[in-house]
Amino acid sequence: MIDVTDITNPIATVHATYLTTPSAGDLFQPASDTAQPPAETTQPPAAMVQPPADAPDNRAERCRKYLETLQASISGQNGHDRLLQAACECLRFGLDDATAMDLLRAYNKRAVPPWDERDIERKLSEAHKKVIGDEFGSRLRKQPTGGLSDAVTQAATAPPLVAVDIWGFNGELSQAARSAD
Numbered sequence: 001m002i003d004v005t006d007i008t009n010p011i012a013t014v015h016a017t018y019l020t021t022p023s024a025g026d027l028f029q030p031a032s033d034t035a036q037p038p039a040e041t042t043q044p045p046a047a048m049v050q051p052p053a054d055a056p057d058n059r060a061e062r063c064r065k066y067l068e069t070l071q072a073s074i075s076g077q078n079g080h081d082r083l084l085q086a087a088c089e090c091l092r093f094g095l096d097d098a099t100a101m102d103l104l105r106a107y108n109k110r111a112v113p114p115w116d117e118r119d120i121e122r123k124l125s126e127a128h129k130k131v132i133g134d135e136f137g138s139r140l141r142k143q144p145t146g147g148l149s150d151a152v153t154q155a156a157t158a159p160p161l162v163a164v165d166i167w168g169f170n171g172e173l174s175q176a177a178r179s180a181d
Helices: 011-017 060-071 081-094 097-108 115-130 152-158
Strands: 160-169 173-179
Touching: 060 081, 060 097, 081 097, 081 115, 097 115
Parallel strands: none
Antiparallel strands: 160 173
16 A cells, blocks of 8 residues: 655655556556556647748737637627637637737727726637647648638638529428538
């Protein structure tokens, strides 16, 4: 059994005791005292996503422009959701909290009524719970499409539509479009 008074490495102690994969014979038994913690990884955590060294760091400007395209946060019209969406986008651009707060304050100028500073901080905190793992900084990894939106690109490459006859609820014959595939 592991000595609980040894607190030199509590994470490794907990991992070695409870988080190793048991074999079929010793299911529900604590792991042995000789279990080793997993090797350290060399990958940086998602919160440390950085653009390539030769790329200009224009994350804040890109995010500001993106936030300008979002709908304003208006009370009674899903305003809470809009502010949370803006906060999540700041994290998807890999911004630190200080820069994200600056951009959210600018976004808040279009809100009706404007949010309190405390509300904006709370939404940024909620965004940290939603934007996790590889999603943090994900907008940095997407390449611009040369001005075409994804929807336009998809529409340009979609199969053609053909007209088909359908019967309506009132028994009238109508036409609809469906994929030619």
